[in-house]
Amino acid sequence: MKKVLIVLLLCAVIPMMLFAEADTPVKVREYEMGNQMFTFRAGPVIPAFFFRPFLSSSDGEKFLAFPDAMHMKVGGYGSIRYQGFLNSTMALGGELGYLFAYDKGDELFTSVPFQAKLTYIPLQGTIEIPLSVGLGFAYNSYSGGEAPSFLSLLATLEAGVSWYFRDDWGITLGTGLQLIPEIYGSNHPYSDHTTLAGFMPITLSVTYRNN
Amino acid sequence: MKRNFNHMVIPVMLILATLLAVGCNTENEGIFMRISESVEKVDVGSIHLISRASGNLFSYTSKASLQVYDPTTKNWESIPAAGVRHFTFDGTDIVYATEATYPDDNTLYTYDIGTKTHTTWTAEHAVKAMSPQFNLMLLRDGVDNFSVYSADADPLGSSKASFTTQFVDEFPPNLIAFDDTTFLVSGNSASDTTKFSHYYVSGGATDPMTSTTDATFDDNPLVAMAVAGTDIIVIDSLGKVWKATTGTFSAFTSTSSITGFPERNPKNLPYPVFYHGGSLYLQNGDNDFYAVDVTSGAVSEVTLDFADTFSNIKIKSYLVVLDTVYVGTMENGIYTINMLDGTATDI
Numbered sequence: 001m002k003k004v005l006i007v008l009l010l011c012a013v014i015p016m017m018l019f020a021e022a023d024t025p026v027k028v029r030e031y032e033m034g035n036q037m038f039t040f041r042a043g044p045v046i047p048a049f050f051f052r053p054f055l056s057s058s059d060g061e062k063f064l065a066f067p068d069a070m071h072m073k074v075g076g077y078g079s080i081r082y083q084g085f086l087n088s089t090m091a092l093g094g095e096l097g098y099l100f101a102y103d104k105g106d107e108l109f110t111s112v113p114f115q116a117k118l119t120y121i122p123l124q125g126t127i128e129i130p131l132s133v134g135l136g137f138a139y140n141s142y143s144g145g146e147a148p149s150f151l152s153l154l155a156t157l158e159a160g161v162s163w164y165f166r167d168d169w170g171i172t173l174g175t176g177l178q179l180i181p182e183i184y185g186s187n188h189p190y191s192d193h194t195t196l197a198g199f200m201p202i203t204l205s206v207t208y209r210n211n
Numbered sequence: 212m213k214r215n216f217n218h219m220v221i222p223v224m225l226i227l228a229t230l231l232a233v234g235c236n237t238e239n240e241g242i243f244m245r246i247s248e249s250v251e252k253v254d255v256g257s258i259h260l261i262s263r264a265s266g267n268l269f270s271y272t273s274k275a276s277l278q279v280y281d282p283t284t285k286n287w288e289s290i291p292a293a294g295v296r297h298f299t300f301d302g303t304d305i306v307y308a309t310e311a312t313y314p315d316d317n318t319l320y321t322y323d324i325g326t327k328t329h330t331t332w333t334a335e336h337a338v339k340a341m342s343p344q345f346n347l348m349l350l351r352d353g354v355d356n357f358s359v360y361s362a363d364a365d366p367l368g369s370s371k372a373s374f375t376t377q378f379v380d381e382f383p384p385n386l387i388a389f390d391d392t393t394f395l396v397s398g399n400s401a402s403d404t405t406k407f408s409h410y411y412v413s414g415g416a417t418d419p420m421t422s423t424t425d426a427t428f429d430d431n432p433l434v435a436m437a438v439a440g441t442d443i444i445v446i447d448s449l450g451k452v453w454k455a456t457t458g459t460f461s462a463f464t465s466t467s468s469i470t471g472f473p474e475r476n477p478k479n480l481p482y483p484v485f486y487h488g489g490s491l492y493l494q495n496g497d498n499d500f501y502a503v504d505v506t507s508g509a510v511s512e513v514t515l516d517f518a519d520t521f522s523n524i525k526i527k528s529y530l531v532v533l534d535t536v537y538v539g540t541m542e543n544g545i546y547t548i549n550m551l552d553g554t555a556t557d558i
Binding site: 059142193 | 239242248249251252497522523
């Protein structure tokens with residue numbers, strides 16, 4: 001009986017000793033001002049919505065959601081981004097991208113967004129969660145009709161999950177919303193065509209970071 | 212701190228105002244609106260409507276040559292015919308001519324749409340143009356000689372109009388038809404090939420069309436026409452609208468112009484138009500619709516529903532059947548316009 005008790009005690013203590021060894025804190029990389037990130041992103045883009053606030057009901061629906069209703073097809077998005085850290089959780093930089101999607105008639109819509117981007121990383125380590133907002137411009141073109149184009153504002157919101165498989169290199173699966181307004185003045189004959197367009201890129205990113 | 216904030220307000224407001232200003236799109240009808248109205252392309256290409264019989268539409272398509280379309284089943288059926296260059300409808304059959312290289316003659320065929328059989332004409336002709344819906348064809352029948360014939364007889368009957376010295380082989384004229392008996396022939400003048408001569412033919416009479424008050428009438432080929440009673444309007448290749456009345460063919464005056472009329476090459480090809488209720492309708496290069504009142508020559512933009520429907524669709528041809536206008540598009544199949552309520556529907 002005494003031997004059994006000793007064996008049970010050892011069975012309890014040895015694993016605790018092993019776990020105690022495993023619980024030794026691993027040094028987590030911490031960002032600081034001056035650290036930098038370079039990111040390459042690519043992936044499909046889902047047309048999310050058109051919102052036409054001034055359109056009369058006889059001319060169409062004010063809100064069209066997702067590709068079928070918007071008469072668009074799933075397109076693509078790619079970009080390059082550079083950011084520098086302001087402190088241990090916030091990074092500021094810029095992003096230049098290219099978005100494309102075909103409409104139902106196979107005419108091509110393209111947008112070249114260039115934006116300032118602020119990223120907040122609340123969870124850091126091997127797995128990180130970057131949250132970003134962006135503000136800038138987009139040069140938009142359409143191949144249909146007389147091939148119109150225009151420069152617009154651009155706002156973006158993004159979230160993702162990153163995995164740093166090496167200290168300097170990581171991949172991120174992210175998504176978000178790119179908002180492109182097409183604004184007509186109240187005196188314009190097509191003022192009711194004013195539209196806020198939303199596109200949802202789903203991207204896989206590769207990030208290189210250094211300090 | 213408050214002082215710093217106040218200093219920031221003005222630059223921030225200026226930046227926001229700049230952002231709003233550049234975000235305003237003022238040059239078109241709206242890219243996103245157009246996208247939301249886009250329609251699927253039909254893989255036969257552009258559609259030149261020829262006739263309607265037994266509910267079916269006969270056409271020449273850019274990708275599949277002669278075709279018959281059944282709107283009920285939405286099925287396209289090919290009419291076997293290789294190398295079709297010109298085509299017309301004689302009221303019963305499709306008459307078409309195959310490709311030929313100058314100075315060779317074209318081989319002509321008659322396609323019976325009832326029995327679906329092709330008959331080769333015994334005689335060949337140098338076909339320069341056919342009017343797809345109005346049983347007319349323009350032939351070169353001698354050196355610098357051109358004549359217009361009906362296409363319903365092989366051998367040919369007598370010509371409807373002949374031009375023996377007015378045009379030259381180097382620049383063959385073109386045929387612009389309003390119906391089976393009223394048409395015009397317009398082309399480079401033989402005396403000065405930088406200028407254009409125009410002839411109006413109706414009821415067997417041929418009259419030269421000129422303008423004693425505006426010499427620019429001869430600067431461009433005519434590409435569309437319409438007649439209502441004694442009033443005639445024609446449109447030149449720049450989109451300029453000219454008006455006269457029967458009996459005053461030397462008094463054409465310019466009344467207006469079509470905004471956004473497209474430049475085309477060659478510029479003397481007939482422009483797609485349709486006539487209904489005293490007005491000539493056409494789509495400009497920006498896909499906007501305009502109506503030309505044949506009596507006054509006034510041009511107005513069409514705001515009926517069908518104009519919206521075609522805001523993202525380019526049109527190749529029209530076929531008018533009473534108050535229904537069949538529309539052959541460049542890439543999007545066939546539509547109908549109901550002229551009674553101004554709506555358009557794809558069929």
